[in-house]
Amino acid sequence: MNKSVIKQHYGRFIWGYLLANTQGALEYRLSFVSQVFAMLLNDVIWLVFWLAYFTRFPLVAGWGRTEVVTLWAVTAAAFGLATTICGNATRLASIIARGQLDVYLPLPKPVLLHVLISTMSLTAPGDVAFGLGAYLVIIQPRPSQLGLFVLCMITGAVLVVAFTVLTQSLAFWLGNAEGLGAQLVAALINFSTYPTVIFNGIVKVALFYDHSSRLYCLCARAAPAQLLPPNAARPGNLHHGLWCSGGRRLLLGSTPL
Numbered sequence: 001m002n003k004s005v006i007k008q009h010y011g012r013f014i015w016g017y018l019l020a021n022t023q024g025a026l027e028y029r030l031s032f033v034s035q036v037f038a039m040l041l042n043d044v045i046w047l048v049f050w051l052a053y054f055t056r057f058p059l060v061a062g063w064g065r066t067e068v069v070t071l072w073a074v075t076a077a078a079f080g081l082a083t084t085i086c087g088n089a090t091r092l093a094s095i096i097a098r099g100q101l102d103v104y105l106p107l108p109k110p111v112l113l114h115v116l117i118s119t120m121s122l123t124a125p126g127d128v129a130f131g132l133g134a135y136l137v138i139i140q141p142r143p144s145q146l147g148l149f150v151l152c153m154i155t156g157a158v159l160v161v162a163f164t165v166l167t168q169s170l171a172f173w174l175g176n177a178e179g180l181g182a183q184l185v186a187a188l189i190n191f192s193t194y195p196t197v198i199f200n201g202i203v204k205v206a207l208f209y210d211h212s213s214r215l216y217c218l219c220a221r222a223a224p225a226q227l228l229p230p231n232a233a234r235p236g237n238l239h240h241g242l243w244c245s246g247g248r249r250l251l252l253g254s255t256p257l
Contacts, residue, residue, distance in 0.1 A: 021120040039126030061197040077131025078156025083121035092168035097176035
């Protein structure tokens with residue numbers, strides 16, 4: 001079986017589960033819509049806070065309203081996309097600790113992929129809607145900027161799923177590590193929604209020198225120095241690589257295409 005056939009097979013598998021999970025959620029339509037709206041409202045409250053801040057102070061450590069809104073929009077949309085498709089990623093530790101992997105092991109599908117996509121987060125579409133809505137309404141991007149936003153959203157979702165699987169897999173050694181995994185993922189998301197230049201001391205050391213930050217910096221290190229925009233050295237953010245290698249200017253529209 002060639003690679004293209006395998007990719008199509010996996011694509012249909014993921015798409016089929018996504019449709020089934022969505023149809024299952026819509027069986028209780030009012031509950032589903034209320035959870036999505038609650039998450040959307042939660043995100044909007046944070047956005048209102050930042051917009052209120054920027055009415056009084058134009059910059060925070062060199063970051064303006066456009067940069068912060070873009071950062072929040074990309075991170076929220078990436079996390080929402082990740083947990084919409086791979087809703088079990090945040091429950092993987094619990095599934096391991098309770099022996100529920102036995103349900104998936106005999107089935108003729110990739111075990112990890114099957115576990116991840118067999119459930120969707122009911123609140124995650126609210127994050128996706130917020131990210132897209134905030135970026136479209138406030139930033140008002142050009143088509144090229146919107147394309148890069150979608151690319152950042154997809155790559156961010158891949159990073160979120162990968163990091164979540166790594167942390168939740170600690171359950172193989174620690175037992176039920178669901179709480180620890182959740183805290184680590186929450187730290188990743190929270191740090192990704194703030195400019196890293198505002199952190200100092202041991203927090204900045206952790207963000208700049210942990211192994212995760214080094215992974216995010218690969219694109220920036222590979223890019224020629226002349227391609228990097230001013231103030232681009234911001235390792236630790238979720239999309240640091242794309243940001244440093246030109247994504248910041250394209251997303252924010254600071255240079256013409």
